[in-house]
Amino acid sequence: MAAQDRLARIRAHLQAIDVAVYVASEASPAASPDPAKLATVLPPAAQAFLAGLANAFRVDVRALHVARLQRQLELDLCSSLEEAHATCVFRNGPYVDGDAWTIDPLPEVLHDRGVDIGDTSPARTDELVAAINSGAQGVQVDMDDGHCPSWKNVIHGHWNLLHAARGTLPGITHSSPALLLPRPRAWNMDEEHVLVHGHAVPGALFDFGLHMFHSAAHLIATGRGPFFYLPKLESAAEAALWARVFAYTEATLGLPVHSIKAIVLIEHILAAFEMDAILYELRHYSAGLNCGMWDYTASILSKFRSFPAASLPDRQAYVSMQTPFLAHYMRLLLATCARRRAPATTGMVPFVLEHATPAEAAVMLEKTRAAKSYEANCGSHGALVFDVSLVPIVQEIFAQKSPRVVEAVATPTPRDLLTLPRGHVTMHSVDFNLRVVLAYIEAWGRQDGIVVLDHSVEDSATAEIARSQLWHWIKFEHPLQDTDCVVSISLVHALLAQIAHAYAPATRRLTLHVLQVQRFPTFLTSFLQSQRLLWQ
Template sequence: MRPNDARLALHIPRLLWTRPTLTPPVHTFPSPTAKRTTHTTMSLPAGLNITLPIPKGGETILTPDALKFLTILHRTFDKRRRELLENRKKVQAELDKGKPLTFLPETKAIRDEVSWHCAPPGPGLEDRRVEITGPTDRKMVINALNSGAKTFMADFEDSNSPTWSNMVLGQVNLRDANRREIDFAINGKEYKLVENPAVLLVRPRGWHLEETRVIIDGLPISGSLFDFGLYFFHNAAELIKRGYGPYFYLPKMEHHLEARLWNDVFHLSTSYLRLPQGKIRATVLIETLPASYQMEEILFELKEHSSGLNCGRWDYIFSFIKRQRAWKSAVFPDRTDVTMTVPFMDAYVRLLIQTCHKRKVAAMGGMSAQIPIKNDAAANEKAMAKVRADKLREVTAGHDGTWVAHPALVKIAMDIFNENMLGPNQYYVRREDVHVAPKQISDPKVPGAITEHGVRENISAALSYCAAWISGNGCVPINWLMEDAATAEIARVQLWQWVKYGAKTNTGKTITAAYLKPIFDEEAREVAKIPGVSAKNVEIARNYMESQVKAQWPSEFLTSDLQGHLEGGAVVPKAGL
């Protein structure tokens, strides 16, 4: 057993919730105990402070009752969240000392028991063969819901820059979409929902991110609880009335106790709003290396709310490098060589499909980041051929659906799945042939080379994405790929590990900070030409990336590092656990 696992398991019991009988008193700000200046005069729960003005229209989301609900979530769960984040540090320290990850011996009984299964699919989730994802701006939400995909994952996380306006008005857009009131016109063009739009799922931010513009008892609320809480409060009853339910994607988890925390949040929230239990469904992205050893345990913790697992391929590669940061053997070649068919990725995919179908839930495939290439038919056909090959690999492996980032890819993916998956899913594909050993999951051997083109591509992608993110855009087309935080993270940690371990290019050049500096100079000048990206933000991105390649260890997340550059994004000092 890992140190701290037993302590956490004992200290954090599974909770059964009823609606609290005591609720926080309400008064009008300014509070005599407030540590920051509030920018609203509405009646707020005691101890809660909003540090920026509410965006126009956001007052219908940040209502006193909704904020009271957020306060209850924060006071009930934030201490546990922080303890679980501390546990991640302990696991990392063990990995740095050479202790390998493995399947947990203390949860073997859960893996061995064949009789338990997860909840049946929620209404509208029986067939998820093509899912589209993107941020929550109004036009994107309408276009994605109208794209022909079975579902749309509205993203408050990796494809979103968490400006205050994005986080609050995104909630307005989703509320309006659920009530079929999102139609609008701009520049003479009207946007309206089709009669049968895609089913909506929402991805809140991961447990590690915080909403620094909402302070409760002197601490920022969890971004996860803020995003989930506002969406659930304003939409759960409406969705249930319409015959569906509140559906979520849960990102970045590294331990099954983090899934247990989510399950307890679901129970409390449902009871608090006096809604019927069992309507929530949550799909977990397996996008961290530690989580790949706990897939069954994660499903078990969420089983009455689970709708499966997803191969979050890009973040998984990032986590694979980051968690094995102390291992020189885990130095990768160009990121284009780290494909879904390399041994560690193939093992992870096969195990995920087997695990999900054993427990009768969806095993979702990963993202195709390609976007159409205009004015070059040959290049576009080559890119689309990659998409078709990727989707064919997924459906024949046993996946129940896949992700795309652009509406133009929906039909391509749909045609592949329609031809090869005749029923609504493939839960019957048990993959009993799969036997994945612990070492296979973390095997770092990837054929390929580090090229100067690969180095330059990483620098360009990281600078472009970070500068755009600071500018308020978290979903950026770069070289005909839709880049988000995950792909920028791969670029960042690859540059770090190449410098850390003195990796050589295929021409024999040793990669050092000095070697990278002129490439940073050249690529920063090119990124500064991108419309909507200021020279100031390019310089911030460059300084950040150059500091990262020189660091002893890479930071956990660039989104955490850079959020201080957003309005009101600086993290307040944290109280002790």
């Protein structure tokens, strides 16, 4: 960062006035946003609103991070995995107003949850327009897993989003465009280019707040929002924080109460134990829960990082939504939502059919039909896809299964959710995970939040599970099937040497660092941000 930027940060930190917003400039002109778009996205009134939002919840956000650290320390200090598992308990009440509650009725436009387009970064204009025109029910306008939050991308993305909300983004032609459901950054990411009293604004508040400031009134007037996906919550307390953020924002902007609706992504193992309580805290704002796979699975490896038995074998061979620990999680989510009259949706089809051969496309379509039919039969109301060509196929699957009745299921035990499959680690699985991590970090260096490998989209969720598996295998010297070897950093060095020419030096350096660091980085994206990858 330039010297004048450092000085401005210091001045902002020292200022004691109510509003002190500092907007950084980039060292590289290529990474800087368009000045006209910056002025449109962050006018003085928007800066003042963000400052008020950040100030109002600074203590709450700090408490959230402290609670997460304390919970991790509690797990790390356990003497065994069994002792750590014993700390995980379900939260299903009691509730102050009894147990007969349901979420508030949803607006009609949210009744059909058949298909949303996932991982659609607003900075990738062509993809955003294609998703809006796709005929899907909604678009997950993604500032989290599928988005690289460089300053240029952030501003360009919000500029696209505010125009998309008004239907003025060039290229929108569909007579019934898909609903916009932005997914703001998770709480682990800060927007380091905007400071309030010297503190970086949490990315979650920045993305949520800007969209609300610019577009909430228009979306309410047209009956098309504001709707959100909320990522990576770890507890009902975090859901309660979001409810307070929603209430504050509605009051500050003069909006009708409870006009915001949000789908919570249950993509953390600890949140799975509090799904009912999460719905309760957001009952006036809830648009249901979504059940994914890779972020959720990676969170198990992350939380129980200290225990060798928490390693996961070859995920391509041993992990699917029908694997017991994931099947129990999905069925619990579906039953919880059914009980509280909340929509329940399932994960994203990652396949990209473009450039696939007819035979490859046929295999991917069969896998898509099988996976989504299974989920629909279990009671899911819909799912996400990345490739817009899959929209009609997945829509048809869920339309045929409607209406669905979810049978009551016995509450699973903590062991049901926590017991990972046993199996082998192969050289192929090591090589595949390494390629995913390298490709994702390389993409971030290009300011892109996704990369397509082997006709599947890889985002931060799949990069998280890939690097988490590799870190566990290396740390605990997991045996390699059909060899006398174990997974080690020297093995990774040898594999990397074979493909080093395909990746930038910074990519190779950061990959090796994140795989051999003794202290497991909780989030790969936070690690990359801390390494200043986006400032280069």
